[in-house]
Amino acid sequence: MTRFAAILLAGFMFAGIAGAAELGPIQADKSRLAFVSKQMGVPVEGEFRKFAVQMSFDPAKPEAGKAQIEIDMASIDAGSAEANEEVVGKNWFNVKQFPKASFVSSSVKALGGNKFEVAGKLTIRDKTRDVAAPFTMAQQGANAQFEGTFTIKRADFGIGQGAWADFDTVANEVQIKFKFVAAAKK
Amino acid sequence: MTNGLSQGRYTATAVTLHWLVALGIFGAFSLGLYMHELPLSPTKLKLYSYHKWAGVTIFLFVLIRLAWRATHPPPPLPAAMPAWQRTVAHALHHLLYLLMVAIPITGWLMSSAKGFQTVWFGLVPLPDLLDKNKELGDTLALVHKTLNLTMAALVISHVAAAVKHHVFDRDDVLARMLPFLDNNKVTR
Numbered sequence: 025m026t027r028f029a030a031i032l033l034a035g036f037m038f039a040g041i042a043g044a045a046e047l048g049p050i051q052a053d054k055s056r057l058a059f060v061s062k063q064m065g066v067p068v069e070g071e072f073r074k075f076a077v078q079m080s081f082d083p084a085k086p087e088a089g090k091a092q093i094e095i096d097m098a099s100i101d102a103g104s105a106e107a108n109e110e111v112v113g114k115n116w117f118n119v120k121q122f123p124k125a126s127f128v129s130s131s132v133k134a135l136g137g138n139k140f141e142v143a144g145k146l147t148i149r150d151k152t153r154d155v156a157a158p159f160t161m162a163q164q165g166a167n168a169q170f171e172g173t174f175t176i177k178r179a180d181f182g183i184g185q186g187a188w189a190d191f192d193t194v195a196n197e198v199q200i201k202f203k204f205v206a207a208a209k210k
Numbered sequence: 211m212t213n214g215l216s217q218g219r220y221t222a223t224a225v226t227l228h229w230l231v232a233l234g235i236f237g238a239f240s241l242g243l244y245m246h247e248l249p250l251s252p253t254k255l256k257l258y259s260y261h262k263w264a265g266v267t268i269f270l271f272v273l274i275r276l277a278w279r280a281t282h283p284p285p286p287l288p289a290a291m292p293a294w295q296r297t298v299a300h301a302l303h304h305l306l307y308l309l310m311v312a313i314p315i316t317g318w319l320m321s322s323a324k325g326f327q328t329v330w331f332g333l334v335p336l337p338d339l340l341d342k343n344k345e346l347g348d349t350l351a352l353v354h355k356t357l358n359l360t361m362a363a364l365v366i367s368h369v370a371a372a373v374k375h376h377v378f379d380r381d382d383v384l385a386r387m388l389p390f391l392d393n394n395k396v397t398r
């Protein structure tokens with residue numbers, strides 16, 4: 025019954041997206057969008073709790089795959105209450121002015137086995153940059169799980185300005201880790 | 211005071227370790243209080259790291275000190291000291307040793323629970339003994355602070371006792387931990 029409802033819902037929500045094998049909506053409780061920054065050389069993990077993902081992907085035809093992600097910047101958890109207050113401010117994400125960040129894929133290619141790479145445009149604040157992220161796809165029962173890690177440079181997006189612009193306390197490289205689980209629509 | 215001189219001395223190593231650890235604790239303690247009040251800034255992150263590195267370093271010296279102490283019994287207290295004072299002195303010293311161990315460990319555990327690993331001098335990562343858990347992190351921060359305030363109170367009594375021995379009892383209890391006073395004693 026729930027499965028039936030999920031399929032109905034998936035069909036309803038994604039009716040507009042044409043392309044390869046369509047996927048149901050992202051299962052928020054199983055999906056995760058995290059980042060690891062290095063502070064004084066120490067990796068510190070944070071995450072975004074709210075994000076919307078739309079994707080279509082068929083491992084047999086990866087080039088036709090598409091993904092669009094929208095991140096609610098106010099949902100950031102940077103690892104501590106104090107950091108959370110800081111990172112929504114002007115020097116970091118300036119969430120008032122830039123409430124959303126987004127990723128829009130431009131191409132997907134196969135890397136062999138269950139490995140793929142998606143390239144696209146990542147927009148954070150008012151900066152858009154080309155990024156590429158390798159990822160794996162795994163079938164888990166009725167679900168498809170997409171998992172990957174890539175690195176961005178925070179300075180490319182103007183993240184961490186003023187006193188934070190220096191990289192000796194917070195490193196420029198920030199690792200992004202994602203795991204999206206969606207019901208595979210048959 | 212005729213029998214103010216006790217037989218026996220602390221070894222030079224024991225004296226050196228006592229003062230190294232004491233200086234380290236004064237430093238880490240002041241830095242801890244100061245950094246805690248700062249608004250978040252790169253400076254604050256740096257000071258937190260320095261505090262943790264210093265704390266771990268002190269912890270290592272404390273371990274060496276305990277090993278030394280276990281193999282080199284301290285000299286007996288002056289014979290003139292009343293029994294209750296000996297008991298209090300010994301109890302206080304044991305409590306201080308306990309706190310010297312418990313404070314760095316709670317600092318380490320707190321860092322783990324808060325999700326900020328300790329990497330000694332940015333080089334040697336200490337294993338996170340606890341998983342990230344905000345409530346536990348906050349509790350451990352309170353424990354760390356409370357133990358510190360307890361130690362501060364004990365150290366004040368400790369110093370007061372040392373001064374009392376020197377000024378009122380005129381024995382060599384302070385001098386045997388502060389060798390430059392010792393020389394005065396000998397030439398007197």
Ligand code: HEM
Pocket residue numbers: 235238239240241242243246258261262263264265266268269310313314315316317318320321328351354355358
């Ligand atoms: C003998 C060694 C140490 C001393 C004397 C000491 C002392 C202190 C003091 C006085 C504070 C301020 C407490 C407050 O105002 O809330 C503090 C905070 C702190 N200490 Fe230590 N500490 C020691 C070792 C360590 C170690 C080894 C670590 C971690 C590896 C550590 C981590 C911290 C942290 C993270 C705080 C901040 C707590 C917060 O912001 O709530 N400390 N310490």
Ligand code: HEM
Pocket residue numbers: 228231232233235236279284287303304306307310365368369372373383384385386387388
């Ligand atoms: C954080 C600061 C300090 C700590 C944790 C500390 C701890 C200790 C401990 C555990 C002992 C016992 C040694 C043993 O017999 O095993 C001791 C001895 C002693 N400490 Fe401290 N101490 C501190 C600071 C000071 C200061 C500032 C003074 C100076 C007034 C001082 C004076 C002495 C003296 C005179 C002794 C020898 C006591 C005796 O002969 O039995 N200490 N200290």
